[in-house]
Amino acid sequence: MASAAEQLAANLNLGVLSKATELKKRIWFTLGALIIYRVGTYIPVPGVDATVMGELLQQHGGGILGMFDMFTGGALGRMTVFALNIMPYISASIIVQLMTAAVPQLEALKKEGESGRKKMNQYTRYLTVVIATFQSYGIAAGLEGMRGAMGPAVIDPGLVFRLSCVITLVGGTMFLMWLGEQITARGVGNGTSLIIFAGIVANLPHALANLLELGRTGALSPVFILAFIVIAVAVVAFIVFMERAQRRIVVQYPKRQVGTRMFGGDSTHMPLKVNTSGVIPPIFASSILLIPATIAGFSSSAGPSWLGWISGELAHGQPLYMALYAGLIIFFAYFYTAVVFNPQETADNLKKYGGFIPGIRPGSATAEHFDYILTRLTTLGGLYLAVVCLLPEILISRYGVPFYFGGTSLMIIVSVAMDTMTQVQSHLLAHQYEGLIRKARVRGRGR
Numbered sequence: 077m078a079s080a081a082e083q084l085a086a087n088l089n090l091g092v093l094s095k096a097t098e099l100k101k102r103i104w105f106t107l108g109a110l111i112i113y114r115v116g117t118y119i120p121v122p123g124v125d126a127t128v129m130g131e132l133l134q135q136h137g138g139g140i141l142g143m144f145d146m147f148t149g150g151a152l153g154r155m156t157v158f159a160l161n162i163m164p165y166i167s168a169s170i171i172v173q174l175m176t177a178a179v180p181q182l183e184a185l186k187k188e189g190e191s192g193r194k195k196m197n198q199y200t201r202y203l204t205v206v207i208a209t210f211q212s213y214g215i216a217a218g219l220e221g222m223r224g225a226m227g228p229a230v231i232d233p234g235l236v237f238r239l240s241c242v243i244t245l246v247g248g249t250m251f252l253m254w255l256g257e258q259i260t261a262r263g264v265g266n267g268t269s270l271i272i273f274a275g276i277v278a279n280l281p282h283a284l285a286n287l288l289e290l291g292r293t294g295a296l297s298p299v300f301i302l303a304f305i306v307i308a309v310a311v312v313a314f315i316v317f318m319e320r321a322q323r324r325i326v327v328q329y330p331k332r333q334v335g336t337r338m339f340g341g342d343s344t345h346m347p348l349k350v351n352t353s354g355v356i357p358p359i360f361a362s363s364i365l366l367i368p369a370t371i372a373g374f375s376s377s378a379g380p381s382w383l384g385w386i387s388g389e390l391a392h393g394q395p396l397y398m399a400l401y402a403g404l405i406i407f408f409a410y411f412y413t414a415v416v417f418n419p420q421e422t423a424d425n426l427k428k429y430g431g432f433i434p435g436i437r438p439g440s441a442t443a444e445h446f447d448y449i450l451t452r453l454t455t456l457g458g459l460y461l462a463v464v465c466l467l468p469e470i471l472i473s474r475y476g477v478p479f480y481f482g483g484t485s486l487m488i489i490v491s492v493a494m495d496t497m498t499q500v501q502s503h504l505l506a507h508q509y510e511g512l513i514r515k516a517r518v519r520g521r522g523r
Contacts, residue, residue, distance in 0.1 A: 099503040106263035109255050110274045116158045116251075117151040117275070121244050123237045124219060128229045129155045149275025157248035159215070160208055162271050165253045166363040168203035170408075172196060173415055204253060205246060212245035213238065265499040266492060269355065273492040276485050308486065311464060315490045318460050321350040323453055325446075327431045346422075348450060351457035353412035355491035358465050358484045360412070361404035365397075402462040409458035419446035461487070 148161040176182045185192040220233040259267030290296040324345040423443035436445045465484045
């Protein structure tokens with residue numbers, strides 16, 4: 077931990093940062109985009125009584141809808157234009173990637189390079205519109221049947237309201253999808269993750285105030301609050317440790333003679349992270365659970381009894397919710413690792429450039445060795461993700477601690493922060509290399 081902090085401080089040289097004009101532009105662009113996002117979370121959907129909506133969410137917020145509100149940065153509780161957030165886009169990305177593994181045409185399209193990637197992105201956008209339309213219509217229909225102590229949630233229900241609600245929510249999701257792509261291209265990267273990160277972090281002060289209020293009123297003892305804060309810090313430290321943990325595979329390159337000079341003979345290593353999939357599995361798992369739970373949670377009071385049963389079983393701490401959440405996290409840990417790392421392709425590239433693993437024959441034997449190691453690392457990584465995400469959820473369900481202190485939220489905050497700092501460090505290194513190249517050119521001209 078200490079060495080990591082020292083390394084971070086060394087890389088974030090303020091003198092270098094002040095001269096990195098391109099990086100400063102990217103940081104300012106990212107901050108501006110996130111400010112626009114936060115402003116949008118306060119623009120209400122036309123025709124919805126925000127006061128009644130907030131009251132109703134408090135009643136149904138103990139389950140998956142409370143987590144959804146956390147991901148949206150409170151936009152769902154206020155029923156604003158960004159109430160769906162970017163979750164439909166994440167769901168569409170999951171479906172397209174699953175179809176890529178099952179449909180040969182899509183798999184061939186993925187291998188076409190940049191043109192194939194653009195087509196895949198276009199398919200993802202189309203599917204995002206379909207999922208967002210489905211979810212927004214379900215929310216609009218559910219809102220019309222909801223009443224609070226101060227009256228109905230919808231001021232003037234009917235076809236016009238449903239149409240305007242669908243258009244508003246789908247438009248908000250598509251705008252956030254575009255904004256995330258702009259942050260990735262023109263900002264510091266990780267646009268989709270940063271949007272979710274900003275929503276969670278923005279409500280952390282309010283969540284901390286609620287936690288302290290529970291202690292002041294006697295609902296939670298000071299000892300428990302102190303112990304919970306210690307646990308949260310320990311979880312953060314554990315996440316940092318596991319996210320940096322890796323298995324280093326030794327790779328050697330044989331010596332070869334080109335003319336009168338000898339090349340090669342070097343020994344290096346290939347790092348394989350314990351958690352190759354990063355924060356993607358918890359986000360994917362939450363997104364999948366939100367598709368049926370969104371409608372079930374809003375319609376449970378006015379709909380059939382089985383909707384109420386689903387809404388109750390998907391509450392935090394319930395066996396069905398815990399089992400589905402853990403299973404989806406482990407599944408997506410394996411799935412996303414298989415997407416980002418191809419053992420056969422990596423083995424072929426090593427063989428192409430003459431690299432080999434000591435004691436392992438090049439080619440298929442090397443691919444099997446990669447697959448053997450990666451399977452066991454992914455098993456450990458998936459279990460780590462499930463434990464970190466589920467243990468705090470038990471505290472949330474039993475003691476009413478805010479969602480923002482749950483394992484999923486802490487993992488997203490820590491992982492996205494680490495990835496963003498890595499992006500900033502890479503831009504700083506690129507700026508330093510450019511400066512060295514310019515100096516070398518000036519010296520060459522001077523001679």
